[in-house]
Amino acid sequence: MEPQQKPSRVLVVTHPLREDVAELADKLAAALRAEGVEVKVCSGATQSLQRPDALVVGSEVTGETADLVLALGGDGTVLRSAKMAAKADVPLLGVNFGKVGFLAEAETGELETVVSRLLDGEYTVEERTALAVEALGTDGAHHVSWAFNDIAVEKAEPARMLELYIEIDGTRISRYGSDGVVVASPTGSTAHAMSAGGPVVWPDVDALVVVPMNAHALFAKPMVVHSSSVIRIGVESVGTEGSLIADGKELTRLTSGSTVTIRRSDRPVRLVRMSSQPFASRLVSKLSLPVDGWRHGRI
Numbered sequence: 001m002e003p004q005q006k007p008s009r010v011l012v013v014t015h016p017l018r019e020d021v022a023e024l025a026d027k028l029a030a031a032l033r034a035e036g037v038e039v040k041v042c043s044g045a046t047q048s049l050q051r052p053d054a055l056v057v058g059s060e061v062t063g064e065t066a067d068l069v070l071a072l073g074g075d076g077t078v079l080r081s082a083k084m085a086a087k088a089d090v091p092l093l094g095v096n097f098g099k100v101g102f103l104a105e106a107e108t109g110e111l112e113t114v115v116s117r118l119l120d121g122e123y124t125v126e127e128r129t130a131l132a133v134e135a136l137g138t139d140g141a142h143h144v145s146w147a148f149n150d151i152a153v154e155k156a157e158p159a160r161m162l163e164l165y166i167e168i169d170g171t172r173i174s175r176y177g178s179d180g181v182v183v184a185s186p187t188g189s190t191a192h193a194m195s196a197g198g199p200v201v202w203p204d205v206d207a208l209v210v211v212p213m214n215a216h217a218l219f220a221k222p223m224v225v226h227s228s229s230v231i232r233i234g235v236e237s238v239g240t241e242g243s244l245i246a247d248g249k250e251l252t253r254l255t256s257g258s259t260v261t262i263r264r265s266d267r268p269v270r271l272v273r274m275s276s277q278p279f280a281s282r283l284v285s286k287l288s289l290p291v292d293g294w295r296h297g298r299i
Contacts, residue, residue, distance in 0.1 A: 004121040009038045011066035013081040015073040021097050024111065025072050031115050040066070066090055068118070068272070071104075075191075078103040079247045082130075082148040086267040091125045093118070093272035102190055102286050103148075105274055117274050124273045128203055129185045129227055132265035135244050138257035147246040148269050149188030151262050153233050154180035154213070156241040156253060161216065164242070167232040168210070168225055176217035180242065183231055183262045184209040187269075190283070192248075198222040202279050208264065233260045 012029055014021045022041075029039040071081035071094045078094040082103075085092035095114060096104035106114050117123055133151045135143040155162035161177035184193035189201040189209050198211035199222055206227045212220040225231070235242045235258045242254035254260070284291060 004123055004125065006119055006121050007037060007066075007068040009066045010040075010068050010070055010118075011084070012039060012041045012070045012072060013077060013084070014041065014071075015077050015097070018073065018097065021072050024097075024108075028070075028072070028111055028115065031112075032118075035115075035119050037119075068093065070114075071095065073097050075103050076248070079148055082269045083146060083247075086130060086146070086148070086265075086269050089267070089270070091270045091272045093123075093274075102282075103187070103271075105272055114274070122274065126203075126271045126273050128187050128269045128271055129206075129208075130265040130268050131183065131185055131188075131208075131246075132263055132267075133244070133246060133251075134261045135252060135254065136259050136261075137252075138255060141252070143244065143252050145246045145251050146265055146267065147188075148185065149191045149247050150182050150184040150193055151260070152180055152182045152192060152243075152245040153235070153254065153260055154243050154245060156243040160237075160240040162235065162240060162242050163237040165234045165236065166210065166212075167234070168223070169229050170232075173223075174212075174215075174217060174219050175236070176212070176215045176220060178215035178217075178220070179213040181233055182209075182211045182213060183233075184211070190287075193222075199224060200283065204279075208262075227264045229263070231262045233262070234258070235260075 010032055012025050014025045025041050029041050032039045067090050069081050069085040069090060069092045071078045082092055094104035095106045097108055131147045131151050133145050162180055163177050165175040166173045182193045182196050186201040186203045186205050193209050193211045194200060196211045196213045198209050201207060201209055207224050208227055210223040210231060235254045235256055238256045244251045244254055244260060
């Protein structure tokens with residue numbers, strides 16, 4: 001592992017509703033400042049949970065400029081921080097204070113080790129694919145956004161089906177009534193897409209995942225496409241709205257005639273890695289997979 005440059009300015013992002021995390025963030029900031037690192041702690045506010053753009057870091061915002069973003073919380077906090085880090089083109093390090101923490105590199109009890117290794121440059125930076133989405137409404141409304149895990153087009157009314165079609169690279173693939181469609185990055189394949197029956201994709205695979213949700217059709221299989229593919233989803237339901245969701249946050253409602261175009265973003269996420277643990281090991285440990293199977297020990 002080649003030593004990385006010691007960060008000189010760190011933005012620490014915490015969950016806005018976790019006082020215990022805020023206290024540890026202050027201790028972490030003090031430890032970094034004692035070593036000459038400029039630190040800003042950003043807890044946000046409750047409304048940040050519904051506004052992915054509420055917190056921004058970049059060279060244009062002097063008070064929040066950083067060369068590393070450190071997220072303290074669960075995967076939700078890491079996702080919120082990922083957008084900030086990607087926009088500023090700086091590395092992101094997640095420390096898990098949540099339940100699964102699939103996106104985090106370290107756990108709560110490892111904060112001292114995290115500080116030590118950051119100061120010594122003992123880490124690597126791994127580039128992860130992210131998603132860009134553009135939605136066009138029949139009324140001319142135009143929405144552009146970004147996501148690290150996934151983009152979903154879902155039905156907005158629980159009791160109704162959403163009629164839609166899917167095109168990949170300009171070719172119509174299918175049309176059906178369904179609960180919606182999830183398009184995930186390789187990193188996001190273990191989130192919403194996996195719950196909907198999609199495949200687990202190793203994060204270094206150059207691909208995107210398309211997963212229909214409970215589709216009423218003969219062909220409604222999950223698809224793995226190249227990351228250069230352009231995925232277009234059109235809403236055809238009359239009287240039933242769809243919802244456009246990026247990393248779990250609703251962006252807008254979709255009516256009949258609306259289209260959603262999803263492609264690989266030109267702003268990837270640069271994740272800090274402090275462990276050489278392979279993805280397969282992370283998958284087993286984070287999901288507590290029963291690797292022996294139900295037949296183990298039977299004659």
